[in-house]
Amino acid sequence: xxxxxLIPGLVWLxxxxxxxxxxxxxxxKHYKANEGIWGSPWVGFENFKxxxxxxTFAQAVWRTLYVxxxxxxxxxxxPILLALLLNELRMRKTxxxxxxxxxxxxxxxxxxxxxxxxxxxxxxxxxxxxxQLMGLPTINFLGSExxxxxxxxxxxxxxxxxxxxxxxxxxxxxxxxxxxxxxQIDGASRMQQIFKITLPNILxxxxxxxxxxxxxxxxxxxxxxxxxxxxxxxxxxxVLDVYIYRITFQSSTDFSFSTAVSLFRSLVNMIxxxxxxxxxxxxxxxxxxx
Numbered sequence: 001x002x003x004x005x006l007i008p009g010l011v012w013l014x015x016x017x018x019x020x021x022x023x024x025x026x027x028x029k030h031y032k033a034n035e036g037i038w039g040s041p042w043v044g045f046e047n048f049k050x051x052x053x054x055x056t057f058a059q060a061v062w063r064t065l066y067v068x069x070x071x072x073x074x075x076x077x078x079p080i081l082l083a084l085l086l087n088e089l090r091m092r093k094t095x096x097x098x099x100x101x102x103x104x105x106x107x108x109x110x111x112x113x114x115x116x117x118x119x120x121x122x123x124x125x126x127x128x129x130x131x132q133l134m135g136l137p138t139i140n141f142l143g144s145e146x147x148x149x150x151x152x153x154x155x156x157x158x159x160x161x162x163x164x165x166x167x168x169x170x171x172x173x174x175x176x177x178x179x180x181x182x183x184q185i186d187g188a189s190r191m192q193q194i195f196k197i198t199l200p201n202i203l204x205x206x207x208x209x210x211x212x213x214x215x216x217x218x219x220x221x222x223x224x225x226x227x228x229x230x231x232x233x234x235x236x237x238x239v240l241d242v243y244i245y246r247i248t249f250q251s252s253t254d255f256s257f258s259t260a261v262s263l264f265r266s267l268v269n270m271i272x273x274x275x276x277x278x279x280x281x282x283x284x285x286x287x288x289x290x
Contacts, residue, residue, distance in 0.1 A: 026259040040256075047260035057261065060243035061218075067149060067225075067239060068217045075157050076213060079164030080206060084194055086165065087172050099169075102162030113159060114227035117151070118142065143232035152224060164209075171205040172198060207280050215273030218265045240265055 022037070027047055029040040051057055082102060089095040105113070120126045121141035128138040141147055179197050188196065222241035229237035240261070248258040 024259065024263055026256050027263045029256055031254075031256040043256075047256050048264070050257060051260050051264065056238070057243065060238050060240045063236070063238055064218055064240040067152065068221060070149065071153055071156055071221065072213055072217065074153050075160070076210065078157050078161045080168050080202075082161050082165040083168035083172060083202075084198065086169060087198070088190065088194075099162065099165075102165065104162070105159045106163035108159070110159075110223040110227045113155060113224075117155060117228060121151075142230060145233055145236045148229070148233045148236050151228065152221070155228070156221075156224065167209065168202055168205060171202040175201045211273065211276045211280055214276035215269055217272055218269045 026037060026040070028042055028044060029037075030043045030046075031037070031040045035041075086095055086099055089098070118125070122128070123138060123140070127141070131138055141151070175198065179201075180193055183193050183197060218240060221239065222245070225237050225239055226242060226245070229242070244258050244261050244265075247254065247261070
């Protein structure tokens with residue numbers, strides 16, 4: 001009877017995760033709307049030939065890896081740091097208050113976040129208005145290519161750090177408290193307890209989360225970049241997901257071509273995931289796969 005509880009989840013997984021995979025066949029077909037997915041003629045790898053001949057595609061792949069690797073390196077430690085800081089708070093009400101404040105941005109869509117950023121950083125926004133009042137020159141935050149990547153990083157840290165810290169707080173809560181008591185008896189300071197007890201115990205969780213993040217390097221950040229980008233930053237915001245969106249909806253519609261690009265992106269993500277898992281095992285950590 002217990003396994004019957006899995007039925008709704010399995011039905012959802014089959015309907016929304018496995019059945020749609022049939023649409024990937026479009027990558028190997030010349031899609032015709034009047035014939036549908038299954039009736040469209042097969043063309044083999046012709047769509048992929050067009051993909052790899054497109055110089056814009058190569059630029060989008062490079063830009064995607066560049067942006068997401070920098071974001072991963074800079075933003076990944078912040079949830080861990082926040083979880084460690086919150087764990088050191090001994091007043092439960094204060095701890096819950098801070099956790100709520102830091103988690104709240106996760107529930108805001110990137111449309112709302114981009115609206116806040118635009119209102120604050122635009123030419124007539126809050127920050128430039130304050131600069132004018134102080135007699136200082138205004139700064140073109142939203143139209144500067146050099147400021148686009150730092151803006152992505154800062155907004156990503158603000159929005160996702162609190163939510164990511166929940167996982168590490170859960171891992172910290174599972175640590176045997178006897179270890180801390182023994183360390184206190186031996187005279188270990190709070191900082192020594194963090195580095196000798198807390199971090200080693202949550203290292204498997206850190207490893208798993210890092211592997212999962214690496215596995216999404218080719219597909220992370222579309223909502224953020226799409227809503228924060230504009231015509232002035234087009235050269236630095238053309239990541240792979242934005243490229244797929246534009247060739248699908250902003251040019252002559254070619255679903256077969258965009259499906260081929262999406263399939264390539266998914267394959268690269270899988271390779272990165274397996275490679276990160278392998279590297280984690282070689283370094284003595286726990287991977288995702290046995």
